[in-house]
Amino acid sequence: MFDMAMLLAQLDGTVGYGGLGIGVGLAILGAGMGIGRIGGSAVEATARQPEAGGTIQTQMLIAAALIEGATVIALIFLYVISSGLSATLLELAKAAVGA
Numbered sequence: 001m002f003d004m005a006m007l008l009a010q011l012d013g014t015v016g017y018g019g020l021g022i023g024v025g026l027a028i029l030g031a032g033m034g035i036g037r038i039g040g041s042a043v044e045a046t047a048r049q050p051e052a053g054g055t056i057q058t059q060m061l062i063a064a065a066l067i068e069g070a071t072v073i074a075l076i077f078l079y080v081i082s083s084g085l086s087a088t089l090l091e092l093a094k095a096a097v098g099a
Contacts, residue, residue: 020082024075031071035064 042060046053 020078023078027071027074027078031067034067038063038067 038060042056045056049056
């Protein structure tokens with residue numbers, strides 16, 4: 001297992017970007033699904049009890065904002081990882097070779 005990791009680290013650093021792409025895709029997909037589910041539930045709740053529509057809408061917007069905040073934090077975290085990924089992989093490759 002460690003040998004495979006060192007082999008991947010010796011490459012030019014582009015292997016890790018596939019994982020970053022998957023991470024960004026999952027963050028966006030999860031946020032979209034969560035907000036869609038909140039919106040659908042809010043519409044159903046408003047249809048059942050129209051007089052509570054204002055309260056339901058407020059709670060829906062707060063929940064959607066929290067989901068968006070978590071998504072933005074995840075995207076920033078992935079961006080920070082990607083900026084240091086190439087340097088880290090090259091350092092690991094040099095350490096493995098013994099240079």
